[in-house]
Amino acid sequence: MRFFLLFFLLCFSGLSFAQHQDKVDFIHAEAKIRLLPIVKEIKGSVTYTFNVLKNVDSIFLDAKKMKFSSVQLNGEKVKFLNNQKTISIYKKLKARETYKISMSFEAKPKQTVYFIGEVTNVTLSGVKGQVWTQGQGKYTSHWLPSFDDMNEKVEFDLTIIVDSRYKVISNGKLFTKRKGSNEHVFPASDKVKESYNWILWKFNMQKPMSSYLLAFAIGDYNKMGTTSTSGVPIELYYTPKDSLKVEPTYRCSKQIFDFLENEIDVPYPWQNYKQVPVRDFLYAGMENTSTTIFADSYMIDSISFVDKNYVNVNAHELAHQWFGNLVTEVDSNHHWLHEGFATYYAYLAEKEIFGDDHYYWKLYETAKQLDKLSRKGNGEALINPKASSLTFYEKGAWALHMLKEEVGEKAFKLGVKNYLLKHKFKNVTIEDFLNEVRLTSGKDLVEFEKLWLNETDFPYEKVKENLKISNNSLSHFFELQWELTTSSVDNETVIKKYWNKSTSIKFKEAVITTYHKSLSIDFIKEVLHENDLKTRQVFAIGSEKIPSGLKTDFESFLNDKSYITIENALYKLWVHFPEDRINYLGRTKNVIGLPNKNIRLLWLTLAILTKNYDEDKKQDFLKELQQYTAPEYNFEIRQATFQYLNDVFNFTDKNLKDLANACVHHSWQFRKFTRNLLDRLLEDDRNRKRFSLLLPSLNDKEQHYLNSKLNIE
Numbered sequence: 001m002r003f004f005l006l007f008f009l010l011c012f013s014g015l016s017f018a019q020h021q022d023k024v025d026f027i028h029a030e031a032k033i034r035l036l037p038i039v040k041e042i043k044g045s046v047t048y049t050f051n052v053l054k055n056v057d058s059i060f061l062d063a064k065k066m067k068f069s070s071v072q073l074n075g076e077k078v079k080f081l082n083n084q085k086t087i088s089i090y091k092k093l094k095a096r097e098t099y100k101i102s103m104s105f106e107a108k109p110k111q112t113v114y115f116i117g118e119v120t121n122v123t124l125s126g127v128k129g130q131v132w133t134q135g136q137g138k139y140t141s142h143w144l145p146s147f148d149d150m151n152e153k154v155e156f157d158l159t160i161i162v163d164s165r166y167k168v169i170s171n172g173k174l175f176t177k178r179k180g181s182n183e184h185v186f187p188a189s190d191k192v193k194e195s196y197n198w199i200l201w202k203f204n205m206q207k208p209m210s211s212y213l214l215a216f217a218i219g220d221y222n223k224m225g226t227t228s229t230s231g232v233p234i235e236l237y238y239t240p241k242d243s244l245k246v247e248p249t250y251r252c253s254k255q256i257f258d259f260l261e262n263e264i265d266v267p268y269p270w271q272n273y274k275q276v277p278v279r280d281f282l283y284a285g286m287e288n289t290s291t292t293i294f295a296d297s298y299m300i301d302s303i304s305f306v307d308k309n310y311v312n313v314n315a316h317e318l319a320h321q322w323f324g325n326l327v328t329e330v331d332s333n334h335h336w337l338h339e340g341f342a343t344y345y346a347y348l349a350e351k352e353i354f355g356d357d358h359y360y361w362k363l364y365e366t367a368k369q370l371d372k373l374s375r376k377g378n379g380e381a382l383i384n385p386k387a388s389s390l391t392f393y394e395k396g397a398w399a400l401h402m403l404k405e406e407v408g409e410k411a412f413k414l415g416v417k418n419y420l421l422k423h424k425f426k427n428v429t430i431e432d433f434l435n436e437v438r439l440t441s442g443k444d445l446v447e448f449e450k451l452w453l454n455e456t457d458f459p460y461e462k463v464k465e466n467l468k469i470s471n472n473s474l475s476h477f478f479e480l481q482w483e484l485t486t487s488s489v490d491n492e493t494v495i496k497k498y499w500n501k502s503t504s505i506k507f508k509e510a511v512i513t514t515y516h517k518s519l520s521i522d523f524i525k526e527v528l529h530e531n532d533l534k535t536r537q538v539f540a541i542g543s544e545k546i547p548s549g550l551k552t553d554f555e556s557f558l559n560d561k562s563y564i565t566i567e568n569a570l571y572k573l574w575v576h577f578p579e580d581r582i583n584y585l586g587r588t589k590n591v592i593g594l595p596n597k598n599i600r601l602l603w604l605t606l607a608i609l610t611k612n613y614d615e616d617k618k619q620d621f622l623k624e625l626q627q628y629t630a631p632e633y634n635f636e637i638r639q640a641t642f643q644y645l646n647d648v649f650n651f652t653d654k655n656l657k658d659l660a661n662a663c664v665h666h667s668w669q670f671r672k673f674t675r676n677l678l679d680r681l682l683e684d685d686r687n688r689k690r691f692s693l694l695l696p697s698l699n700d701k702e703q704h705y706l707n708s709k710l711n712i713e
Helices: 002-012 240-249 253-264 311-319 336-354 356-375 389-407 409-422 430-441 446-454 460-470 472-486 491-501 505-518 521-528 533-542 548-559 563-576 578-588 598-609 615-627 635-648 653-662 668-681 685-697 700-710
Strands: 024-036 041-052 056-062 066-073 080-082 086-093 098-107 113-116 130-133 153-163 167-170 173-179 198-204 216-219 222-227 233-238 273-278 291-295 327-329 426-428
Touching: 041 056, 066 080, 066 086, 086 098, 130 273, 153 167, 153 216, 167 198, 216 273, 216 291, 222 240, 233 240, 233 253, 253 311, 253 336, 253 409, 273 311, 291 311, 311 336, 327 336, 336 356, 336 389, 336 430, 356 389, 356 460, 356 472, 356 505, 389 409, 389 430, 389 446, 389 460, 409 430, 460 472, 472 491, 472 505, 491 505, 491 521, 505 521, 505 533, 521 533, 521 548, 533 548, 533 563, 548 563, 548 578, 563 578, 563 598, 578 598, 598 615, 598 635, 615 635, 635 653, 635 668, 653 668, 653 685, 653 700, 685 700
Parallel strands: 024 153, 233 273, 273 291, 327 426
Antiparallel strands: 024 041, 041 098, 056 086, 066 098, 080 086, 113 130, 130 216, 153 198, 167 216, 173 198, 222 233
């Protein structure tokens, strides 16, 4: 009776037996999944091989809201319990024995797997449709029975079965690609059979990893291949519509790869490396083992490279292949070992590509952000598991920069190398890293730990002194700031003195950004005629008003090879010189801008508002603007369009339906924006009535959310 009661409590409490299954070691997984996109469902099977370290009477895997049709241990059926969070198997297992657990399952994941576009009967703009994953620490268990604990590292071999229209990219090396059929893919018992031509894609991994790094991306992709200097195959994917953007997007990929291998001095640990852009990704990028997935808003043309390029994200996610994937944190108390390291090495890669000034000025910008956080009383320690991204990423990068300064480059690099080699394919703590640096440097690092890991405040004055002695242009900038506060001479005279003795573009950008209001028209003209794109851009952005003496110079911004410069110039010229609005619109009518259509959306808005400009086309302009709220466009375009329509125009019923759709979008940033907008609209009873009338035309998820806002049962 006591045993039955214990069994009952374990089964129905919803608790796992232990956070860590330290009596068993899962070593290999052979998984097969087939995707049913129309119903957003996954059917699959997985076989895990595991070693028993000590006698145990149960094991479990994390499995969120799955159905299991069979579970077998070493080929024999075994009893199991599925509580919708875990699947638990009760069987006495002997130490020093190896077992195989096999299971067939069905999942309809509410998160982690995202079905985008045509695969769910929604046509995207120039994209056939996509399915992609985002494990984010512990969520792979929504589509594959696996492990929410990062400490369980497994070699995963994954077979994915999809319609032949799509290509599949996943972890490891593509081992097999062959045709399937409905009869082969679907057991006779399956109720759902989709009339596709099926292809089986089998991927092989050779080394273990945490299951949150298991991933796939499925869509209409082409690829460009290259090889690192060390011989690692690099696959760079793109959709057909982005074929002209491949070079500027991936421009520095091989250079970054070669640099990081040389700088870290540990060979890239996986069989190959792939990068895949996807629609409406939740973040900038994700470092899945050997397969980085990133937001397709980074697929850019050559002009966009000046404004928003993929270089930093590219380097950051690649650095994670060592820091996070090869060695993985034990838990979030050690998250600095992932994000701080990836940020720091990405900065070093940018230093290699763009130069020393870029590196040190980037550190300066992040130091100012961290100092601001501290001054508000919101500073955080790096060992705080709930710290913000600013702390883990930027303060983490600063900690590594200052550690190298303290122990010397040779000891630092050797310490990092030894740390990676000693703990490869294992889980690590901050102490594991510091121990290696202590050994190579002979220093106890007590003060470093206290100041950089445990202290909440950011040591701004200390890092400022470091920047001053490390970089001449920053030293000049700090001297300029001091002289401007102490000198009786007018600001422009002081600024000219430093301007003329510095050749640093970063220095000049900072001066214009900070002090442009102190400068005469003649001096500004001289600056603009130097024709540096970034210096001109910071002036275009920072100028609130356009003096009449600078009108011609400001108009020249419309010809700059920078979409951000053009956007700012167009808007400000349109506002300040209404007599020339038609001219400005004519000069920019064919410019689209960044992937978020920043110039086109602004142009349409201004064209509609401008009297006597293409009056017979204004309805067409308005219709074009209104169409960009639709789900077929990426959420950055949709969000900007919602903002323009709300600020300047009215919403059509279609726009309101698109807004309801956006309120249940998978991107939390976009969802938050549109929900706030909906709340403001619903303050007007007329809008409440309009939404009520639209309810029957919405899908179940949209209806459910809108009903909750309208207080309808």
